[in-house]
Amino acid sequence: MKETYAVTGMTCSACAIHIQKSVAKVEGVSEVTVNLMDNSMTVHWKDDKRPVAETVIKAVRSAGYGATVADSLSNLQSTTKTSVVFADELRSMKQRLIVSLVAGLLVVYLAMGHMFGWPLPAIFHEQQHAMLFALTQFILSIPIFIVNGRVFSRGFQALFKRSPTMDSLIAVGSASAMLYGMFALFKIAIAMGDGDLATVNHYAMDLYFESAAMILTLVLLGKYLELRAKRK
Known part of the structure; x- marks a missing residue:
């Protein structure tokens, strides 16, 4: 049976x-x-x-x-052979993808814009405002982590059960980048308090919030396109 x-x-x-x-x-x-x-x-x-x-x-x-x-x-069953379950999942994934793309592109623009000569508010170029530069990237990354929370719950759960999946790899990679970015954020705050501008400049250029954000965003984009292709 x-x-x-x-x-x-x-x-x-x-x-x-x-x-x-x-x-x-x-x-x-x-x-x-x-x-x-x-x-x-x-x-x-x-x-x-x-x-x-x-x-x-x-x-x-x-x-x-x-x-x-x-x-x-x-x-x-719909005439397009897409079940209600997967239609709901696709809709939910699309909403999460929109949030991730908008926030992710903003983080990348802010973090890497100066490398390509893209226009940015002058305040983000000034060394004395390095804390604002880092904190803005951190805040923009938070929504991406929230809407992709299932990646972490599934990934770490599988990892702790000694059955790692692709979600485990994604969770470890993005979480590591985010944690390092938070570490750099604290180092910038301490260095600014001490007037150590060399350290401020060093960590301001090595935040990795854009890496954490884009890992999740690009993986979600791939999953969305794959699910759409499967349902057709």
Whole structure:
């Protein structure tokens, strides 16, 4: 006996394996097959031990992903063959992408504009305002981290369970860049208090907030385009 589920949030084969391991622990499950290409999962169970669908869905959620019984959505299929579940996910992803792109491009413009001769308010060029320069980049990066919070919850959760996924790599990379940027922010504040302009200038040019922001933004853009292609 078997049952099919629609799974959301998968981005790599490691994600599929992580979900498979999580669901395989549910009592009554004999075999789990996760298909990354069509974002589906087939659960086989023993004849007399069929697991409750909600228990299986809970196991998927505990791994950091979403799931819905596919059969329950059969009457909601659209003419474009896009299920309600994935239509909602695509809509949510588009909203997060807009926020990430707007904030991310502003961070990059501010952090790297001087390298390309792009016009910037004079206040951001003045060494005595280095704290404002750094703090503005930090504040602009925060919304990107908030809307992409699921990357961190899924990534670190998988990492702590010793089943790292692509989200784990993204989470570690972007979090490391953000933490270093915060460290640099504090060093600038201390150096300005001490009048150490050499240190201020050094850390003002090595903030890495734009790296943290664009890692998340570009990955989200890739996921969005991939999901759109899958649903067509």
